[in-house]
Amino acid sequence: xxxxxxxxxxxxxxxxxxxxxxxxxxxxxxxxxxxxxxxxxxxxxxxxxxxxxxxxxxxxxxxxxxxxxxxxxxxxxxxxxxxxxxxxxxxxxxxxxxxxxxxxxxxxxxxxxxxxxxxxxxxxxxxxxxxxxxxxxxxxxxxxxxxxxxxxxxxxxxxxxxxxxxxxxxxxxxxxxxxxxxxxxxxxxxxxxxxxxxxxxxxxxxxxxxxxxxxxxxxxxxxxxxxxxxxxxxxxxxxxxxxx
Amino acid sequence: xxxxxxxxxxxxxxxxxxxxxxxxxxxxxxxxxxxxxxxxxxxxxxxxxxxxxxxxxxxxxxxxxxxxxxxxxxxxxxxxxxxxxxxxxxxxxxxxxxxxxxxxxxxxxxxxxxxxxxxxxxxxxxxxxxxxxxxxxxxxxxxxxxxxxxxxxxxxxxxxxxxxxxxxxxxxxxxxxxxxxxxxxxxxxxxxxxxxxxxxxxxxxxxxxxxxxxxxxxxxxxxxxxxxxxxxxxxxxxxxxxxxxxxxxxxxxxxxxxxxxx
Ligand SMILES: Nc1ncnc2c1ncn2[C@@H]1O[C@H](COP(=O)(O)OP(=O)(O)OP(=O)(O)O)[C@@H](O)[C@H]1O
Ligand SMILES: [Mg+2]
Numbered sequence: 164x165x166x167x168x169x170x171x172x173x174x175x176x177x178x179x180x181x182x183x184x185x186x187x188x189x190x191x192x193x194x195x196x197x198x199x200x201x202x203x204x205x206x207x208x209x210x211x212x213x214x215x216x217x218x219x220x221x222x223x224x225x226x227x228x229x230x231x232x233x234x235x236x237x238x239x240x241x242x243x244x245x246x247x248x249x250x251x252x253x254x255x256x257x258x259x260x261x262x263x264x265x266x267x268x269x270x271x272x273x274x275x276x277x278x279x280x281x282x283x284x285x286x287x288x289x290x291x292x293x294x295x296x297x298x299x300x301x302x303x304x305x306x307x308x309x310x311x312x313x314x315x316x317x318x319x320x321x322x323x324x325x326x327x328x329x330x331x332x333x334x335x336x337x338x339x340x341x342x343x344x345x346x347x348x349x350x351x352x353x354x355x356x357x358x359x360x361x362x363x364x365x366x367x368x369x370x371x372x373x374x375x376x377x378x379x380x381x382x383x384x385x386x387x388x389x390x391x392x393x394x395x396x397x398x399x400x401x402x403x404x405x406x407x
Numbered sequence: 408x409x410x411x412x413x414x415x416x417x418x419x420x421x422x423x424x425x426x427x428x429x430x431x432x433x434x435x436x437x438x439x440x441x442x443x444x445x446x447x448x449x450x451x452x453x454x455x456x457x458x459x460x461x462x463x464x465x466x467x468x469x470x471x472x473x474x475x476x477x478x479x480x481x482x483x484x485x486x487x488x489x490x491x492x493x494x495x496x497x498x499x500x501x502x503x504x505x506x507x508x509x510x511x512x513x514x515x516x517x518x519x520x521x522x523x524x525x526x527x528x529x530x531x532x533x534x535x536x537x538x539x540x541x542x543x544x545x546x547x548x549x550x551x552x553x554x555x556x557x558x559x560x561x562x563x564x565x566x567x568x569x570x571x572x573x574x575x576x577x578x579x580x581x582x583x584x585x586x587x588x589x590x591x592x593x594x595x596x597x598x599x600x601x602x603x604x605x606x607x608x609x610x611x612x613x614x615x616x617x618x619x620x621x622x623x624x625x626x627x628x629x630x631x632x633x634x635x636x637x638x639x640x641x642x643x644x645x646x647x648x649x650x651x652x653x654x655x656x657x658x659x660x661x662x663x664x665x666x667x668x669x
Pocket of ligand 2: 209210211328329
């Protein structure tokens, strides 16, 4: 049998902040088409895990393999364009229009010409329903609109994996739906996603796999249906009973 | 000889009008050059001081950066911690006596005010850089931009925009404080005031004129800067382009100006 190659493989990842061990020993693989929800209580290290995968934090120990190659040895810009990130606080470039937000990376990092970058940006902006706002500034948009633009900005780089760190947590309740529905569409379209979320309905209904983190380790990793109906670990059960 | 205050004022204006005018030009030239060059110095210093040094970098690079940043700190502290009038004397006469360099007064004045302003600007620009939300820099890195790309395209444009009021303020301060450079005999306004007053010993009238000129300059510049800021704050409106995917697409809000692309 030929083993399917992973897009990302995390091996024995550890991260300390001073004496505080935030990630203790994390290993897992991400395959093409996976939609992985990462759940767990506050402070369990979910954001730190995503930030280490994207090298926004330098891992203390361990390796991250991108298609079998040590990501540290790869060109950072290239790796970043393959592994995109959507933040809780949107982080749109405030000095640029919506369109420029989506073209800047393409031009500067992927060296696409202006026309190609714009076409691509508009394609993804229309996918998230924001192409009409192409000339608006981030400051003129609602939270949900900003997050949809941030998603389009990440998609325009043609990433192979998109990391989401609580993309709806900073939103007013009435805007959560519009962002989740975009993410649902992306998942159905086959995009590989790693989503830290407190939206249990998304984790249960949309993702293909759920990782439950507790105190810096992966406590449980498996099929969403199984985890939500019959968690193996007592601490998973305890967490779910608290949150559901 | 005039017997009234206004009589003296008009006599001085008549006799020294062109001199006052020249002094005004010198003052403005020194203040503008000092602010522009000082801003460039401050920008460069702040950029250098915010270069990230990874702990994995070579020891030479890490110590090199430490040394550079120490020297820049010394520069900032010394020039902010001593009066410009003293700096002028030390530099001008120091260069003359120990380097055998006889600086031309105007050049020396611009040099002194520039490095003095640079020390203040370095801190202002650094504040501006810090004021830009860290998340945007992370987002820039997350799509693969390098430190320099994110600085150039994301952080600095916003930092500079945020510190515009402080830059304007430095300019106004420079219009006034360039007066201390009269100690190196550059013919800016204060120096002209002294010369004009000397002939008839009419210090009050001469410096009344000088004060009025300074006030007109700073008042005008302050208003102009405020206008400029308002203009930069504009572009709050935008046009929603036609689209099938958005129900609000028919709404058109006319922008005040073009929304710049980058
Ligand atoms: N830069 C940092 N310096 C020091 N400690 C940090 C840093 N970033 C995170 N931590 C600590 O690491 C732990 C895990 O943080 P992390 O943000 O990864 O948790 P999380 O699971 O994402 O929580 P939440 O659900 O609240 O977002 C926390 O105790 C936090 O205080
Ligand atoms: Mg978090």
